[in-house]
Amino acid sequence: MSVMPLFSPFAPHFSREAVFPVGSRLRRADRILPVFLPFAGCPGRCVFCAQDRQTGSGGDVDGNLRAAAALLDEIRPEQSIELAFYGGTFTALPAEQRKKALALYTRYRSSGKVNCGRCSTRPDALGAGTPSAVLRELAEAGLDLVELGVQSFSDTALHLARRGYDGTGAEAGCRAVPAAGLKLGIQLLPGMPGVTPEVFLHDVDRALELRPACLRFYPCLVPEGTELAGMWRAGNYAPWTEEKTVAALGEGLRRAWEAGVPVIRLAVAPEPVFDTALLAGPRHPALGGLIRAEALLRTTERALRRLGGAPGRLYLPRACQGYMYGHKGALRARWAALGLPPERIVFTAGEDARLCGPPETH
Ligand code: SF4
Known part of the structure; x- marks a missing residue:
């Protein structure tokens, strides 16, 4: 606009x-109930990723689904709930686990306790065909939003992070989601190896052209236990400073506001285990507010x-x-x-x- x-x-x-x-806000329900499935379905571990620490959740998929069901049983029926499967590659989960997760979702959706749902996955894990079998499965289960961890559309940056797809593949994934009748969310990782502020702003423009329902910006941090930590220790990677992050994300957010696309995250959510393991990177308790102010x-x-x-x-x-x-x-x-x-x-x-x-x- x-x-x-x-x-x-x-x-x-x-x-x-x-x-x-x-x-604007993307308000879909009174409350989002996240079901974290750290690394579940992931083809490998990306150089920057510490999902286990970031989500404060273990990798026991069945246990996490049972815990979500127990929580849903307790929740007051007058609250509207969105169920969100985060933290892994949902569309690449073993078929049996994905079916269990979707069965949980449809059970509580049919009972009226849950009114919408989303999952996060990778742009290269959506299967073949238009729509692919797995996207059809999500749509048929009534999930309505798929967030893609695109991270960047830059071939160079994707290669440095060893993501396993290029910019064209990332864009193809973004187009496959709405083609299956699902809403699209795009996650970007400003400051990851190879992503300068200029590359990030180009990523924002490319993401906005794809008309997503929402964006997330996760400024790249250096948690202990990741390959990025080794690169940082060896002097082969330097995270963005706080000033650079605020300036670049402030401009990226301005562009999203102008396009009328909500940016639903501007920093990794606080999580004590993750924060304790943090070695470097732009981490300020009010980072989101500083970016909004810019x-x-x-x-x-x-x-x-x-x-x-x-x-x-x-x-x-x-x-x-x-x-x-x-x-x-x-x-x-x-x-x-x-x-x-x-x-x-x-x-x-x-x-x-x-x-x-x-x-x-x-
Ligand atoms: S970034 Fe995504 S695909 Fe890579 S390891 Fe983490 S959750 Fe898995």
């Missing part, structure tokens, strides 16, 4: 105004350029209030330099931002 100056009859006291999106500034700067002239007032959704000035107010000076000190910013209940020129004087 591009920023268009609007001349609204509802704001007659402002000379000009621009309305622009600053992020994206909001960049979005507003562009709207201001399109609007032309000095700003009068900026109306922002209330959700922006908590993060817009960055860590300890570090971005206040940049907002003031735009001509938008705090007294010119108003928080509202809306979802979009509205930037107005100065009030008319005649």
